[in-house]
Structure formats: structure tokens, C-alpha cells
Amino acid sequence: MTDTRGPQPQYEGYAAGPLPGEREPAPGPAGPYHPPQAYPSPPGGTQGGRPSHGAQQGGVPGVGAAQASRKARTGARTTPRTRKARLRVAKADPWSVMKVSFLLSIALGICTVVASAVLWMVMDAMGVFSTVGGTISEATGSNEGSGFDLQAFLSLPRVLIFTSVIAVIDVVLATALATLGAFIYNLSAGFVGGVELTLAEDE
Numbered sequence: 770m771t772d773t774r775g776p777q778p779q780y781e782g783y784a785a786g787p788l789p790g791e792r793e794p795a796p797g798p799a800g801p802y803h804p805p806q807a808y809p810s811p812p813g814g815t816q817g818g819r820p821s822h823g824a825q826q827g828g829v830p831g832v833g834a835a836q837a838s839r840k841a842r843t844g845a846r847t848t849p850r851t852r853k854a855r856l857r858v859a860k861a862d863p864w865s866v867m868k869v870s871f872l873l874s875i876a877l878g879i880c881t882v883v884a885s886a887v888l889w890m891v892m893d894a895m896g897v898f899s900t901v902g903g904t905i906s907e908a909t910g911s912n913e914g915s916g917f918d919l920q921a922f923l924s925l926p927r928v929l930i931f932t933s934v935i936a937v938i939d940v941v942l943a944t945a946l947a948t949l950g951a952f953i954y955n956l957s958a959g960f961v962g963g964v965e966l967t968l969a970e971d972e
Contacts, residue, residue: 852970859963863951870947871940878936885932889925898923 892898902919909917958964 854968854970855965856968857963857965859958861951861954861958863948863955866951867944867948871944874940874943877943878933878940881936881939882929882932885928886925889923889928893925 898920905917905919954963
């Protein structure tokens with residue numbers, strides 16, 4: 770068989786040459802390495818992330834605004850998120866409800882008695898009872914006797930006794946109704962799940 774491919778190139782020099790890691794560096798001035806940039810640098814150049822003197826005075830007008838917006842965007846403070854918790858009142862203890870309602874109703878009764886005494890003193894100092902009492906006595910009086918004495922009927926001891934009786938009744942009714950309400954709430958919470966509350970952390 771005859772070889773028709775002709776003379777073949779010789780690779781002796783390539784095979785005997787140095788490896789890529791053993792080659793000497795190309796002659797030339799050595800300098801810092803500059804990586805390739807995706808976008809061209811603005812006219813006038815930048816110094817330390819700031820436009821140069823020429824760019825600030827008479828350079829491109831959009832470069833300074835872009836740098837300022839970039840700094841403002843990176844330095845903006847984020848608003849802290851408020852943590853929230855969603856809870857459900859599944860049951861109200863009737864005993865604790867009774868104790869709290871009893872103390873609150875007693876405080877309300879004392880306030881009612883004190884407020885009634887202060888109001889009576891103010892009205893008596895203004896002369897309301899004497900004026901109204903005289904008018905009622907003249908309207909209800911007759912030739913045989915005097916009319917209705919409003920000042921004797923609305924005396925301070927009688928007013929305080931009447932207010933105290935109302936305060937005691939209020940204490941009993943408020944305590945009983947609050948305890949009954951706790952039982953009713955527990956019964957209804959067993960069917961619908963209770964009242965849901967959303968609590969937020971105050972910072």
C-alpha cells in the first residue's frame with residue numbers, strides 16, 4: 770500500500786519545549802491587575818467612590834446624583850418589625866372571677882357613698898335644700914299644718930344610710946352576675962373556642 774498523505778509536520782520542538790507553568794514571563798513593565806469592567810467608567814473618573822474634581826464642577830451631571838442616591842439607599846435604616854402573638858382565652862376560672870368582681874364592687878360601693886356625701890354637702894352649702902324645701906312646704910301646706918319638710922327627709926345621715934344599702938346590694942349582685950358570667954363563658958367557649966386576642970410587643 771502506498772502512503773499518499775505526503776510529508777507530515779514535525780512536533781519534536783513542541784514536545785521538547787517547556788511546560789506552561791515553567792515558561793518565563795513575557796518581558797514588559799509589571800503593574801497592578803485591573804479586572805475587566807462590565808460598564809465603562811464615567812468621564813472624569815472617580816476617587817474613592819466619589820466623583821473627581823472635574824466631574825463635580827463641569828463633568829457629567831448625572832454621576833453625582835447616582836452616587837448620592839446609592840449612598841442614601843445603602844445607609845437607610847430599616848424599620849423594626851413588631852412581633853405579634855395571637856392568643857385565645859379558652860377558660861375563665863369562676864373562683865378568680867368572683868374574687869376580683871367582689872373587690873371591684875366593694876371599691877365601687879365605697880366610691881358611691883363618698884360621692885353621695887360630697888354631693889349632699891355641696892348642695893346644702895349652695896342652699897338648694899332650703900330653697901326647694903320652702904317651695905314644697907308652701908305647695909303642700911294647709912291651714913291645719915305645715916307641708917312636707919324636705920330638709921328633714923333628705924338629711925345627711927338618712928342619705929348615707931340609703932346609699933350604703935344600695936352599695937351593699939350592688940356588691941352582692943355584681944359578684945353573683947360576674948361569677949354566673951364566667952360559667953356561661955366557659956360553656957360557650959367549649960363550643961366556639963373562646964375569645965381570640967392579638968398581642969403586640971411594645972418597643
